[in-house]
Amino acid sequence: MNCPHCHSSSTTEREGRTVHGFRRFRCRGCGRRFNERTGTALNRVQVPRDIVFLVVLWRLRYKLSLRDLAEMFLIRGIVFTHEAVRDWEARLAPMLAEGLRKRRAGKAGRCWHVDETYLKVAGKWCYLYRAIDRDSNLVDVYLSETRDMAAAKAFLRSARSVTQVEPEQVTTDGHASYPRAIADELGTDVDHRTS
Structure with a gap:
């Protein structure tokens, strides 16, 4: 895997994985440590990515409030704040919209x-x-x-x-x-x- 910081291909895989199961690496060029998620929209997010996407989907599809979503998942034992929901929505909604736009290619009538x-x-x-x-x-x-x-x-x-x-x-x-x-x-x- 290339280093997301200096783009060097000279990296070594470190022992163990992150809390969410991502492989860890160290760059021989710049000496920085990173994982498979570094440099992505979900970097440093402490909640599993499937939960994050579910929260954003429910927020966009059902127009639930930020606090309602945080409370719904708190009941299920997953803790995050309403501000985290706002941050995830800001990061992921444009990516989801672009993905949906790409899926429409060639599917419209004449x-x-x-x-x-x-x-x-x-x-x-x-x-x-x-x-x-x-x-x-x-x-x-x-x-x-x-x-x-x-x-x-x-x-x-x-x-x-x-x-x-x-x-x-x-x-x-x-x-x-x-x-x-x-x-x-x-x-x-x-x-x-x-x-």
Whole structure:
């Protein structure tokens, strides 16, 4: 295993394992000690990683409060604070979101329905662009402070790159920026319909 500090391949495995069963190493180049988890998002986390992922999943899926999650696991004998839950969510939610985006590649249909709505996020009003395909599968979402040509183009560019699908038909509301944004980002062969 390469050293995460100096990237040297000259390392030796040390005796024993960490509390969670990870192999331990020492770098001959820089002399630093590390384990298999060093340099990852879960480095120095004292709770087993399957518990951490379960906590983050429940937090995102069921909208449980930080304190409720800590209390639920305390009853089961696993001790951590609500601030640990906040930290794990901040570290892992972007990684989970990126993993889900990668899983959508190539799975969207070729007929998209695009719409935007105005909502408040963290006390600030913004536009949420979203697209679904004919089977109601999510294509992509995009937050923007504005509802203009640049936002529409950025959203369509993102949707195409996430799904790696070129749509045949895009149905939108009658907003004026969509026809040009669709032509510029998706091509002139795409059938644009308004509802």
